[in-house]
Amino acid sequence: MKKVLKGWLADNTVTTDNKTDKILLLESAGSVNLDGILEEMLKQDTGLRPETLRHSIDLYNRVLMDLILNGYSVNTGLFRAVAQLTGVIEGGVWNKEKNSIYVSFTQDKALREAIQETAVNILGEKANVMYILETEDKKTGRKDGSATAGRNFFVRGAMLKVVGEDESVGITLTSAAKAVTKLDDDMITINNPSSLTLLLPSDLAEGEYILTVTTQFASSGHLLKEPRSVSTQIWIGGKPSEGGGEEERPGEL
Structure with a gap:
């Protein structure tokens, strides 16, 4: 199967001094x-x-x-998976x-080899698109999704302003x-x-969360x-180390 990813051009809200970059x-x-x-596998006529x-x-x-979950680093050729243990151990007890x-x-x-063979098709410009571009833990300065309970957390993107009367409007952590x-x-x-600064609850347990921004905001002041x-995915207490060796290059995915 030919591999093609399609994308829309959107304003880069990070470079506020440059009005043309996308x-x-x-x-x-x-x-x-x-x-x-x-269904896709059956189309391959495997005979099974x-x-x-x-x-x-x-x-x-x-x-x-x-x-x-028995501690092996599993390498399938497509991906490598390894368990990580997170959080501070108090009193030597899990x-x-x-x-x-x-x-x-x-x-x-x-x-990685398949990525090199993948084409990218630019569809054109898309107005009023909502997205999260990056986050930052204001305590540690890390921009990899790490976050600290009880401290400020920065979110940069577009169309993020939280407004509206619908009960779903707001920010949740799952x-x-x-x-x-x-x-x-x-x-x-x-x-x-283009940006939110959040004070994260101090009682959040360490681990993985999905941060969701829901809003009725639109451009030109309309709702x-x-x-x-x-x-976006975040980790209270810091993103776990990826582990592995030279073959692992998570930044390319």
Whole structure:
């Protein structure tokens, strides 16, 4: 299958002194679940029955999961996966409320080679697009998604200003366990279209979260009838180390 990524040109809100430079935002082709993957596999005319393919995938996933969660660094050729333990250990005891297990995935040789063969198609300019470009933990200065509970967190992008009367409008943090924390309005200390400064709750447990901004903001002071959202992955307590060796180059994915 020919590999093509499509993207829209959008203003680069980071370089405020340059009004002409652009960034490229990925045009999503949709989402695919296991059933969709099986349909694509059947198109390859493997000669295998659908139930055989499903069993093979289920077995593959189960074996990989068991290996990863027993401490192995698993290299599939497509990706490398390794478990990471996060959080401060108090009293020499593992505490699920404060400590967590995170699995790091990084691209491997086969995926890097496929990336080199992938074409990029620029679709043109897209106005009023909402996106998150980068984040910064104001305590540590890290811009890799790391964040510190109880401290300021900076988010840069476009169309981010949190406004609107819909009950969904606001900023939420969703933990790996699907627990949702919504920030109070006064915890959004700077609320601009191109940047937000947030005061993160001090009682957040360390680990992985999805930060979601939902707003009815639109350009020229207008409000959207329906809210829209954008999300990014963050790690309270710092992003876990990717681990691995020279073959791992997570920045290219």
